[in-house]
Amino acid sequence: MPQAKNHQKAYSKALVLLGSNVTYALEESSKLVRDALNCLSERGLRITSTSHYYSTACFPAGAGPDFINVAAQLMVDEPPESLLIKLHEVEDVFGRERPSRWAQRTLDIDLIAYDDLVMPDRETFQHWMNLPLEEQMKQAPDQLILPHPRVQDRAFALIPLSDVAPDWRHPVLGKSIKEMVEALSEDEKSEVSPFEMG
Numbered sequence: 001m002p003q004a005k006n007h008q009k010a011y012s013k014a015l016v017l018l019g020s021n022v023t024y025a026l027e028e029s030s031k032l033v034r035d036a037l038n039c040l041s042e043r044g045l046r047i048t049s050t051s052h053y054y055s056t057a058c059f060p061a062g063a064g065p066d067f068i069n070v071a072a073q074l075m076v077d078e079p080p081e082s083l084l085i086k087l088h089e090v091e092d093v094f095g096r097e098r099p100s101r102w103a104q105r106t107l108d109i110d111l112i113a114y115d116d117l118v119m120p121d122r123e124t125f126q127h128w129m130n131l132p133l134e135e136q137m138k139q140a141p142d143q144l145i146l147p148h149p150r151v152q153d154r155a156f157a158l159i160p161l162s163d164v165a166p167d168w169r170h171p172v173l174g175k176s177i178k179e180m181v182e183a184l185s186e187d188e189k190s191e192v193s194p195f196e197m198g
Contacts, residue, residue: 001126004047005052005175010019010077010109011075011076011077012072012076012077012114013034013073013074013075013076013111013113013114013115013117013165013168014075014076014080014083014111014114014115015071015072015073015074015110015111015112015113015114015164015168016071016072016087016109016110016111016112016155016163017069017070017071017072017075017108017109017110017149017157017160018036018037018069018070018071018072018107018108018153019033019035019056019068019069019070019107019109019110019156019159020032020033020036020051020068020106020108021058021064021065021066021067021068021106022065022066022106022107023065024065024066026055026066026068026195027069027197029065029068029089030195030197031197032068032107033053033068033069033070033107034197035094036094036107036109037050037070037072038141039090039093039094040072040074040086040087040090043086043089043090045074045076045083045086046074046075046076047072047073047074048073048074048075049073049164050070050071050072050073050163050164051071051072051160051161051162051164052070052160052163052194052195053069053070053153053194053196053197054068054069054108054136054156054159054192054193054194054195055067055068055192055193055194055195055197056069056155056156056191056192056193057069057156057191057192061094061142067155067156068195069156069160069192070160071112071157071160071161071163071164071165072142073164073165074168076114078160079118080111080144080146080163081116081144083111083114084111084144087109087111088109089105090107090109091107091108091109093155094106094107095107102183103189104174105125110148110157111144111146112147112148112149112150112157112161113146113148113151113168114146114147115177116171117146117147117171118147118171118172119143119144119145119146120144120145121137121141124143125145125146125147125149125172126172128141128145128149129149129150129152131149145173147170147171147172151170151180152170152173152175155184155188155189155191155192156179156191157191158180158184159181159189159192160178160192161177162177162178162181166178166181
């Protein structure tokens with residue numbers, strides 16, 4: 001007898017980072033991030049784990065109030081471009097505007113990684129990964145770059161991500177999130193502190 005075909009959907013793991021520095025009141029920013037996570041779920045995105053809430057120094061220094069950052073792992077059955085559209089829709093629900101790079105944000109949701117995908121290709125990815133900081137402040141890619149080209153440099157992303165996917169391995173650098181956290185300086189780690197919601 002012929003075997004029945006397995007029609008199960010193929011799911012991918014996506015890592016996202018949510019952040020808000022809407023005001024100097026961290027409690028307000030943390031509630032906004034929590035509401036955004038609920039909004040993602042309401043739009044059919046399956047959140048399998050979330051990190052602790054973290055208070056993180058604004059980047060670059062002096063650009064605004066401190067952030068609340070939370071990482072989440074999603075199981076998705078849609079391509080990364082479609083997922084990014086949904087993330088931007090949720091940002092818009094919460095009034096995100098983009099007046100300039102690194103401006104104060106009501107809500108920021110970054111797609112950090114999608115399985116071990118490198119997009120759009122390794123050469124383009126490496127261009128953005130190696131871009132000097134002064135050029136980052138002038139240029140932004142006009143397409144989705146995966147994994148996020150600066151994740152390895154940013155404690156405010158790596159420390160929350162280590163709560164949800166410590167063993168995810170960077171497809172270009174070959175390092176796990178745990179290893180990238182260990183490579184951070186003590187000064188960088190000290191700028192990220194657990195935040196307890198009231």
